[in-house]
Amino acid sequence: MSFEAAYSGIGRLDRLSYRDTVVHRLDPRAKVVATLLFVVVVVSFPKYEVLSLFPFFLFPVLMAALGDIPAGFIAKKVVVVSPFAVFVGIFNPLFDPSTVAIAPGVSVSAGWVSFASILVKFALTISAALLLIATTSFPGICRGLRRLGLPALFVSQLLFLYRYLFVLMEEAMRVVRARDMRSFGKRGAGVRVFVRIVGTLFLRTVERAERIYGAMLARGFRGDVPSMRREALRPSDAFFVLAAGCFFALCRFVPVPQMIGRLVRELAG
Amino acid sequence: MSHHLLEFRDVRFRYPDGTEALKGVSFLITHGESVGIVGANGAGKSTLLLHMNGHLLPTSGGVTVGDVPLRKETRPEIRRKVGVVFQNPDDQLFMPTVFDDVAFGPLNLGLPPDRVRERVHAALRQVGALTLADKPPHHLSGGEKSAVAIATVIAMQPDILVMDEPASSLDPKARRAVIGLLNSFAHSKIVASHDLDLILDVCARCLVIRDGAIVADGPAAEILSDATLLAENNLELPLTLQGRPAGEGTRR
Numbered sequence: 269m270s271f272e273a274a275y276s277g278i279g280r281l282d283r284l285s286y287r288d289t290v291v292h293r294l295d296p297r298a299k300v301v302a303t304l305l306f307v308v309v310v311v312s313f314p315k316y317e318v319l320s321l322f323p324f325f326l327f328p329v330l331m332a333a334l335g336d337i338p339a340g341f342i343a344k345k346v347v348v349v350s351p352f353a354v355f356v357g358i359f360n361p362l363f364d365p366s367t368v369a370i371a372p373g374v375s376v377s378a379g380w381v382s383f384a385s386i387l388v389k390f391a392l393t394i395s396a397a398l399l400l401i402a403t404t405s406f407p408g409i410c411r412g413l414r415r416l417g418l419p420a421l422f423v424s425q426l427l428f429l430y431r432y433l434f435v436l437m438e439e440a441m442r443v444v445r446a447r448d449m450r451s452f453g454k455r456g457a458g459v460r461v462f463v464r465i466v467g468t469l470f471l472r473t474v475e476r477a478e479r480i481y482g483a484m485l486a487r488g489f490r491g492d493v494p495s496m497r498r499e500a501l502r503p504s505d506a507f508f509v510l511a512a513g514c515f516f517a518l519c520r521f522v523p524v525p526q527m528i529g530r531l532v533r534e535l536a537g
Numbered sequence: 538m539s540h541h542l543l544e545f546r547d548v549r550f551r552y553p554d555g556t557e558a559l560k561g562v563s564f565l566i567t568h569g570e571s572v573g574i575v576g577a578n579g580a581g582k583s584t585l586l587l588h589m590n591g592h593l594l595p596t597s598g599g600v601t602v603g604d605v606p607l608r609k610e611t612r613p614e615i616r617r618k619v620g621v622v623f624q625n626p627d628d629q630l631f632m633p634t635v636f637d638d639v640a641f642g643p644l645n646l647g648l649p650p651d652r653v654r655e656r657v658h659a660a661l662r663q664v665g666a667l668t669l670a671d672k673p674p675h676h677l678s679g680g681e682k683s684a685v686a687i688a689t690v691i692a693m694q695p696d697i698l699v700m701d702e703p704a705s706s707l708d709p710k711a712r713r714a715v716i717g718l719l720n721s722f723a724h725s726k727i728v729a730s731h732d733l734d735l736i737l738d739v740c741a742r743c744l745v746i747r748d749g750a751i752v753a754d755g756p757a758a759e760i761l762s763d764a765t766l767l768a769e770n771n772l773e774l775p776l777t778l779q780g781r782p783a784g785e786g787t788r789r
Contacts, residue, residue: 482628483631488617
């Protein structure tokens with residue numbers, strides 16, 4: 269993936285977060301808490317659990333559908349980062365060769381089962397995190413975290429990260445373009461040039477940071493980034509967290525797929 | 538109205554690397570004056586501007602704003618009086634949304650939320666950017682960024698407005714809008730720029746700076762029509778004064 273494509277991907281995620289839907293209108297705090305709960309519950313499943321995880325896909329699917337977020341876009345992003353999860357689990361089938369039966373007459377090594385479990389958990393948690401970002405503006409998330417008690421220093425760091433990510437990426441893009449324009453074939457595209465580009469960008473960033481700090485001081489900055497938004501939680505936010513929490517608890521402690529299976533068998537028999 | 542005065546008395550400044558950027562600069566700017574600062578690249582314009590709100594402190598000599606002498610301890614007070622709009626709006630706009638950015642200064646002044654909201658709306662209305670309030674700065678065009686950057690400073694209601702290249706990299710229409718905006722301020726204004734037509738449109742008085750010293754100080758119309766003086770400072774006549782006959786423009 270080229271640099272410019274990566275940049276436009278992040279830009280798109282950011283633009284999605286400025287839409288106006290039921291999900292976007294929820295208080296950032298509600299969404300942060302629900303997503304955190306979701307991640308914790310999904311990760312808490314034992315390592316051979318696969319089937320019981322599937323009901324959890326309802327959460328990201330609903331968020332995407334109600335938030336009008338293109339599922340294909342999120343799926344693509346999940347695939348892009350999936351190598352991390354694959355490498356974490358790829359040796360499980362070798363190290364864990366004891367066999368288990370997964371269906372009548374079919375048995376595989378337990379390692380494959382735990383590998384599948386890792387992949388499903390990964391897909392669930394990453395898609396939930398991406399959807400949180402796609403349905404909540406980043407400043408909104410930061411405000412939510414601040415009101416949930418995260419220290420001011422962390423929150424201002426996050427805010428600056430977000431604000432200048434785009435500036436830095438555009439700058440990097442211009443430098444890369446300038447290099448590509450004057451490098452022919454392999455010459456000029458090597459590691460040595462790359463290292464110098466990174467060095468240049470670093471120095472420019474330091475200078476820019478100094479100018480920004482100057483601009484902040486010029487407007488009376490004294491250590492804390494002030495905010496004056498005081499949104500109150502609405503009943504719909506509380507309902508969302510409650511409903512999500514109940515759903516997670518249900519899927520965690522009650523084997524839903526097995527129950528559905530039994531029900532189907534009884535109806536058929 | 539002594540609090541709108543800005544005085545430089547024999548200001549010298551040496552950067553830590555030994556470069557002497559200002560070599561004895563003196564001038565007095567009184568209430569309501571609009572002053573252009575012109576000069577070649579590296580003549581010391583930016584260094585001069587950075588002294589006006591105490592970002593740099595003079596190595597020797599003195600800066601006085603109103604009746605407050607510039608010292609390390611008086612900087613917060615000076616910064617309330619002198620608003621600086623930096624050249625690159627991306628350096629100026631650091632908050633996640635336009636509203637938050639314009640509110641940053643007034644909130645730091647300790648104003649109550651209602652007053653802050655009023656000031657933000659007034660400032661954004663004045664620069665014609667009220668509809669942008671909820672946008673993040675990185676989604677704005679260059680002209681919009683410049684307008685918002687100016688709003689962030691006027692929301693603090695400074696006595697003196699200082700601007701570094703307010704219209705560089707703007708398209709002609711956005712540049713024209715900035716000029717209109719500058720002319721609508723009753724503040725004392727100080728504008729550093731290579732855009733001499735802009736200076737001619739906005740400023741009544743003009744300072745020429747060369748090698749860290751002031752080499753000319755007078756009415757803008759007079760200084761900016763002195764072709765010899767301008768040429769000595771790597772400048773040229775403002776385009777509106779060049780009197781180029783139609784059809785010859787492309788050949789020069």
